[in-house]
Amino acid sequence: MSPVLAVIALSLAAVAATAQSEDDDVIVLAPGERSAYWVLDRATVERNVKPRDVPRGAIGCAAVSFIIERNGSTSTFKLLRSTPEGQWDELSRKVVAGLSFKPGEKNPRAEVVFTYLTITYTGQGNEVLGTHLKPRVQLDDRMNEMCEVKGMQIGQ
Numbered sequence: 001m002s003p004v005l006a007v008i009a010l011s012l013a014a015v016a017a018t019a020q021s022e023d024d025d026v027i028v029l030a031p032g033e034r035s036a037y038w039v040l041d042r043a044t045v046e047r048n049v050k051p052r053d054v055p056r057g058a059i060g061c062a063a064v065s066f067i068i069e070r071n072g073s074t075s076t077f078k079l080l081r082s083t084p085e086g087q088w089d090e091l092s093r094k095v096v097a098g099l100s101f102k103p104g105e106k107n108p109r110a111e112v113v114f115t116y117l118t119i120t121y122t123g124q125g126n127e128v129l130g131t132h133l134k135p136r137v138q139l140d141d142r143m144n145e146m147c148e149v150k151g152m153q154i155g156q
Helices: 003-021 031-037 043-048 089-097 141-147
Strands: 038-040 059-068 074-083 101-103 113-122 133-135
Touching (some): 059 141, 074 141
């Protein structure tokens, strides 16, 4: 088992143990499935990360797993991968810690979800916030592959 898959397995076990102790089930979702259950409030990204946090000309990415709680906040963050290694760790945790979500169409009861997010950073054109932090689906495939969590097959 690869180190990344081992970390994911341990994270899932910890989430399951926490959920069982609280008599709640945790829905486990891949990033592409998340928006049907929880919709990201994009303003929360802009409040927590400033263009100066990503140096001009810098490029990289990180994958972070986390839980979306019933109130839409995030918890239990785990850095899965960062490229270049170590450069985006703290900023990625800050990004995920500050996210807020609203229940999606498949989640009217605001069920707890475990998922991960791939964040790509680019310092080119830092004058506009949207150019330095973008969700995975909006970027070139080569950039996505840098921090993709390969082999992670999660679902309900």
